[in-house]
Amino acid sequence: MPELPEVETARRLVERASRGRRITAVFTAPDRLVFDGVREAVLRAALVGATVVGSARRGKHFWLELDRRPFPCFHLGMTGGFHFYRGETGRPRFLVLELELEHGLRIGYSDPRRLGRIRLREDPPGEAPIAALGFDPVLDLPGVAAFAALVRARRRPIKALLLDQGFAAGVGNWIADEVLFQARVAPTRSAHGLSDAEIARLRRALGRIVGHAVSVSADDARFPRSWLFHVRWGRKPGARCQGHPVQFTTVGGRTTAWVPALQH
DNA sequence: CTCAGTGTTCAGTG
DNA sequence: TCACTGAACACTGA
Numbered sequence: 001m002p003e004l005p006e007v008e009t010a011r012r013l014v015e016r017a018s019r020g021r022r023i024t025a026v027f028t029a030p031d032r033l034v035f036d037g038v039r040e041a042v043l044r045a046a047l048v049g050a051t052v053v054g055s056a057r058r059g060k061h062f063w064l065e066l067d068r069r070p071f072p073c074f075h076l077g078m079t080g081g082f083h084f085y086r087g088e089t090g091r092p093r094f095l096v097l098e099l100e101l102e103h104g105l106r107i108g109y110s111d112p113r114r115l116g117r118i119r120l121r122e123d124p125p126g127e128a129p130i131a132a133l134g135f136d137p138v139l140d141l142p143g144v145a146a147f148a149a150l151v152r153a154r155r156r157p158i159k160a161l162l163l164d165q166g167f168a169a170g171v172g173n174w175i176a177d178e179v180l181f182q183a184r185v186a187p188t189r190s191a192h193g194l195s196d197a198e199i200a201r202l203r204r205a206l207g208r209i210v211g212h213a214v215s216v217s218a219d220d221a222r223f224p225r226s227w228l229f230h231v232r233w234g235r236k237p238g239a240r241c242q243g244h245p246v247q248f249t250t251v252g253g254r255t256t257a258w259v260p261a262l263q264h
Numbered sequence: 265c266t267c268a269g270t271g272t273t274c275a276g277t278g
Numbered sequence: 279t280c281a282c283t284g285a286a287c288a289c290t291g292a
Contacts, residue, residue, distance in 0.1 A: 003270060033287065060271080078271050079289080094289085113288050115271055129272090156281065165272085172270055234292080235268085253283075255269075 002060060002076035002116075004137065004170030005213035010082050011055050011062040012217075017084055017107055018052040018064065018099070025100040034096050036117045046070055046120055047099065056124070059133045059169025063124045070120040073130070077115030083108040133169035137210040141203070148199045151191045158194065158202070159187035160252030168206065173254050174229055175213075179205045181228040181241070186263045187251045232257035 002010070026047045028040045035043070050066040057063075063073040074080070083092045085106055091098070092110040097118055099107045109118070121127050134150075135142055142150065154161050161167050162176040171179070180187050183201035185194065194202070209227075216222035223229050231239045231246055235255070239246040244261035 006270080075271085077287095078269070112290070113269090113271095115287065117272090154280085160281085163271095174270060233270095254271095 002078070002080060003172030003175050004060060004210055005175075005218035007060045007062055007076060007170070008057055008138070008214050009218045010076065011057045013084070014062075014064070014082055014107060015052075015055040017105055018101055019054060020052065021101040021103060021105075022049065022051045023047050023099050024049075024102050027095075027098040027100075029096050031096050031114065033114050034111055034116055034118055036119050038118065038120055043072070043097075043118075043120065047072060052101075058125060058130050058136050058139065059165055060172070061124070061130050061133070061169075063121070070122045071124055073117075073119045073121050073124050074109065075117045075129075077111060077113060077117070079113040080109060080111040080116030083110060133165055134167040136169045137171070137206050138214060141207050144200055144203060147203045148196065151194060151199050151202070154191045156191055157188045157251055158185060158191045159254075159256060161191045162206075163252050163254065170210070171206070173256075174232060175206075175209060176254075177232060177257050178209050178228050180263060181259060182209065184263050186260070187249075187256050187258050228257060228259070 026044045028043060050068055052064050053067055054065040055062060056065065061073060061075050063071045065071055085108065086104050090106065092108055094110040094112040095108050096111050097109040124130050150167065151161065159176050159180060162171050162179060163173070179202060182205040183198065185198050185202060213223065220229060226242060228241050231241050235248045241259050242262065244259045246257055247260050249256050
């Protein structure tokens with residue numbers, strides 16, 4: 001489920017496994033889609049022999065910092081994920097990239113639907129596509145006044161704005177729905193027409209939800225029972241949240257779960 | 265067998 | 279410029 005909290009959790013796991021270690025071997029699957037134009041030989045030359053010194057994230061993108069540039073950058077799409085194992089027998093299905101580290105641990109990136117992307121960048125935050133991202137709710141959440149100005153500059157439905165990575169980097173479908181639910185704002189409302197109080201509630205909900213999800217390593221079993229999250233999957237007819245019916249519609253081109261009795 | 269889906273980008277339209 | 283729609287990417291699982 002790679003939205004911001006899942007990506008941050010993946011980043012921490014990958015960094016913990018690799019920081020201070022040299023990359024001794026690289027395996028790549030022949031996948032021109034995920035590698036987004038990066039040739040295998042170029043990727044291999046960039047990675048083999050380099051030592052991982054850290055990592056960073058912005059929105060749903062994260063990258064490994066090496067002892068030399070360029071750095072490998074990852075976007076997990078909808079189905080990308082990391083696996084940790086030793087030996088070739090532990091390889092996951094749909095493996096796209098595998099890094100073998102000097103202590104023998106292998107980090108495999110697999111992506112069944114191949115919507116993720118792996119790129120090389122000299123300066124990840126200063127170059128496309130990361131440079132075009134909006135604020136990150138964990139790193140950069142604007143103050144109330146700045147947040148209100150950003151929101152009111154647009155006339156799109158507020159849910160479509162929340163999903164726009166150029167507005168808030170890292171917000172995906174479930175976070176957008178959860179933020180609107182907890183802020184008690186209907187997803188179809190025009191961003192331009194929201195009141196000061198509604199915008200303040202949206203900002204607080206965004207910070208609180210993303211902060212909590214990150215603090216529990218994106219483990220949804222540890223999300224509070226009151227969250228809409230637990231009933232939004234599967235479009236179950238008759239689903240209820242906090243005693244009220246859940247409505248499923250499409251907003252901003254995405255499946256949207258909301259509670260009309262509580263969101264106005 | 266059919267269809268929706270945790271994401272993004274691009275072409276086309278208004 | 280803004281905003282919206284649909285398609286494309288490719289596969290799983292209900």
